[in-house]
Amino acid sequence: MCGIVGYIGKKQAAPVILDGLARLEYRGYDSAGMAVFDGEKVNVTKAVGRLKVLEELTHGGETMPGLAGIGHTRWATHGAPNDVNSHPHFNKGKTITVVHNGIIENYISLRNKLTKKGYSFVSETDTEVAAQMLDYYYNGNPLETILKVLHRIEGSYALGIMFADHPGEIFAARKGSPLIVGQSSDGCFIASDVPAILRYTRKVYFVDEQEIVRLEADHMHFYTMDEEEIEKEATTIDWDANAAEKAGYEHFMLKEMYEQPKTVTDTLTPRLKKDRIEIEELGLGDEEIRQIRKIHIVACGSAYHAGVTGKYVLEGLARIPVEVDLASEFRYRNPILEEGAMVIAVSQSGETADTLAAMREAKLKGFQVLGIVNVVGSSIAREADHVMYTWAGPEIAVATTKAYSAQLIAFYLLAVKFAFVRETIDDTMYRLLLRDLRRLPDQIELLLNSKEKIQHFANRYIGARDVFFIGRGIDYAISLEGSLKLKEISYIHSEAYAAGELKHGTISLIEEGTLVAAVSTQPALYQKTISNMVEVRARGAFLLAVTNVGNREIEKVSDYTIYIPETNPFFTNSLAIIPLQLFGYYVAVGKGCDVDKPRNLAKSVTVE
Numbered sequence: 001m002c003g004i005v006g007y008i009g010k011k012q013a014a015p016v017i018l019d020g021l022a023r024l025e026y027r028g029y030d031s032a033g034m035a036v037f038d039g040e041k042v043n044v045t046k047a048v049g050r051l052k053v054l055e056e057l058t059h060g061g062e063t064m065p066g067l068a069g070i071g072h073t074r075w076a077t078h079g080a081p082n083d084v085n086s087h088p089h090f091n092k093g094k095t096i097t098v099v100h101n102g103i104i105e106n107y108i109s110l111r112n113k114l115t116k117k118g119y120s121f122v123s124e125t126d127t128e129v130a131a132q133m134l135d136y137y138y139n140g141n142p143l144e145t146i147l148k149v150l151h152r153i154e155g156s157y158a159l160g161i162m163f164a165d166h167p168g169e170i171f172a173a174r175k176g177s178p179l180i181v182g183q184s185s186d187g188c189f190i191a192s193d194v195p196a197i198l199r200y201t202r203k204v205y206f207v208d209e210q211e212i213v214r215l216e217a218d219h220m221h222f223y224t225m226d227e228e229e230i231e232k233e234a235t236t237i238d239w240d241a242n243a244a245e246k247a248g249y250e251h252f253m254l255k256e257m258y259e260q261p262k263t264v265t266d267t268l269t270p271r272l273k274k275d276r277i278e279i280e281e282l283g284l285g286d287e288e289i290r291q292i293r294k295i296h297i298v299a300c301g302s303a304y305h306a307g308v309t310g311k312y313v314l315e316g317l318a319r320i321p322v323e324v325d326l327a328s329e330f331r332y333r334n335p336i337l338e339e340g341a342m343v344i345a346v347s348q349s350g351e352t353a354d355t356l357a358a359m360r361e362a363k364l365k366g367f368q369v370l371g372i373v374n375v376v377g378s379s380i381a382r383e384a385d386h387v388m389y390t391w392a393g394p395e396i397a398v399a400t401t402k403a404y405s406a407q408l409i410a411f412y413l414l415a416v417k418f419a420f421v422r423e424t425i426d427d428t429m430y431r432l433l434l435r436d437l438r439r440l441p442d443q444i445e446l447l448l449n450s451k452e453k454i455q456h457f458a459n460r461y462i463g464a465r466d467v468f469f470i471g472r473g474i475d476y477a478i479s480l481e482g483s484l485k486l487k488e489i490s491y492i493h494s495e496a497y498a499a500g501e502l503k504h505g506t507i508s509l510i511e512e513g514t515l516v517a518a519v520s521t522q523p524a525l526y527q528k529t530i531s532n533m534v535e536v537r538a539r540g541a542f543l544l545a546v547t548n549v550g551n552r553e554i555e556k557v558s559d560y561t562i563y564i565p566e567t568n569p570f571f572t573n574s575l576a577i578i579p580l581q582l583f584g585y586y587v588a589v590g591k592g593c594d595v596d597k598p599r600n601l602a603k604s605v606t607v608e
């Protein structure tokens with residue numbers, strides 16, 4: 001998504017902004033720009049393409065001297081990626097400049113009103129409308145002007161704003177799109193996300209919904225939409241600065257795959273006491289847990305896939321009925337939520353627009369929402385009634401791995417805890433499940449360390465055109481994620497199918513040499529999956545099997561078999577996904593794809 005960086009202080013603003021935008025590149029963008037006040041006027045430079053085009057244009061910021069500025073990397077939503085549509089946008093005379101992340105949904109009607117008042121527009125963007133509205137309402141008082149405009153905007157925004165006749169301050173405002181501000185001894189900062197300013201300060205403030213911030217070189221003031229000044233608590237970011245760097249790996253994605261043992265440990269340990277699970281942070285007592293009559297899981301992408309596994313585990317262990325919805329569907333189908341239902345919103349970024357909207361829809365209907373979220377202080381984390389953090393640390397690669405693995409752990413913890421409280425498992429089963437949970441980090445490590453085998457196999461499929469992933473039950477959920485990992489970073493078409501469903505149409509696509517990855521980790525379903533493997537093999541498929549150690553019978557029908565260590569069938573997803581992540585990664589690397597920043601994708605989809 002779009003990235004925003006602003007600065008005002010003692011240092012030259014342009015280099016700080018360029019550096020901050022570079023650390024937001026992972027969010028996905030197609031153009032960049034910045035505006036800097038040079039003491040007399042605001043200079044604006046913007047360029048389509050990668051950030052280095054802007055860096056070269058401005059000689060690393062040298063052509064834009066000044067101590068206050070705002071910058072932006074744009075992921076196009078309104079208007080093609082080009083120099084004119086890129087941000088910052090401004091009014092005539094550039095006395096007001098704006099950078100924006102989000103969507104102004106009523107921009108067309110606002111634009112028509114301004115056109116009737118004699119305004120003209122050079123871009124196709126909604127953001128330029130905001131700049132012109134600020135111009136229209138400007139009365140010499142920036143804060144009053146901003147408030148007038150924000151009261152008339154519908155939709156979402158994270159804004160950075162500068163007024164040339166107020167050179168000692170810059171402004172920020174947020175509604176629906178993430179925004180933070182920070183302070184150091186050298187000045188104050190605006191950013192879409194923490195990595196942008198982490199090298200300058202660890203003291204940040206998460207701007208809340210409909211808050212406005214006035215930043216001066218050595219101070220910040222926070223306001224509500226009623227122009228009431230408020231105090232806010234700072235958050236100290238304790239991430240290791242390297243956490244946002246590659247730490248010697250070729251790609252963030254590989255680094256994050258190898259962080260999975262730690263991620264799983266960090267998500268488990270605080271909640272695994274000696275002989276029981278404690279998830280006090282949920283604020284759910286045993287009686288409330290017993291009263292849960294249904295669970296609705298809402299999420300997108302890989303978080304949705306984790307939710308599909310969550311369904312099998314929660315139903316299998318705690319015997320609670322579970323529905324899993326794509327958040328983009330849930331939010332518009334006027335969902336029926338039963339008395340006693342619990343909604344779980346799953347999101348790594350905590351900013352995914354569809355998931356945020358789905359959560360708000362559930363809350364509007366009066367239901368409690370539990371957020372399973374990775375980014376501390378993100379919108380979903382702040383708006384959910386209960387939060388279960390996944391403690392995966394910053395995930396930079398667009399293709400999620402460690403955060404997804406942590407989401408699985410969150411669901412296991414909920415399922416086992418709920419099962420024990422609701423007495424659908426006994427003490428013995430509880431102890432065995434806890435034992436198997438504790439073993440997962442080492443078992444994941446084991447699979448990661450045998451990457452050569454899958455790397456060698458992956459090299460054979462760099463030229464593949466279609467790849468199918470099949471499985472039953474939890475193996476189907478694993479197939480969904482394995483397929484997404486491959487296609488989103490290698491651009492090879494792939495589909496995941498419930499193995500029993502193939503014969504209802506899709507099997508017609510199987511040709512000689514088509515790769516089918518069969519996931520078979522559920523002993524009760526081994527034979528069923530083998531029969532599906534025989535079906536596709538008879539039509540020429542090449543079979544990669546991922547199965548439990550000891551299930552040697554599968555080798556009769558599998559051309560290439562990967563074994564995962566023994567664990568409880570409810571937890572196999574955490575292990576079987578590792579070779580599938582590695583497979584997708586090495587195919588993409590073999591194809592020379594931009595693994596960390598795949599085309600068309602963004603790390604956090606904060607617009608519809």
Ligand code: AGP
Nearest residue numbers: 301302347348349352398399400
């Ligand atoms: C997964 O690799 C993708 N990056 C994407 O599907 C992602 O899982 C989805 O957009 C949801 O993001 P969230 O977890 O931040 O809400």
